[in-house]
Amino acid sequence: MSVEAEYTNSCVCEDYNEDTDTWSVSETCYGDCYDCQVEDFTNITEHLFAMSSNWKLTGFPVWNGTVDGIFTAETPKQLLDAMTPDRADWTMKVTVSDDGIVAILYHHDAPMGGKMTVTPIMEEA
């Protein structure tokens, strides 16, 4: 079983128009749009945090290729931070399965998107 979702650090706030009964992209950010996405990411990755807080990432897209790494993330927000660039706008499509995450990350250095995988590292018994 897997769950798909899409996240971005750009504002996704919407305004409700009572006259037309529609939602449209807001001109102002209410400041909680990223928190909502983190909450959603938390819900779909809970089972992975039950396995480990150490993670292996392969294929993070950078300007001249990809990088791999191992890192610690205690919370879904830390994991999201580790999977995305620090000072750039990004959009990421994730597919969360029973044993890991496959993500397509779009950012300045990867406008076409780069595919990476993130899996929890099982503790040695």
Ligand SMILES: [Zn+2]
């Ligand atoms: Zn916003």
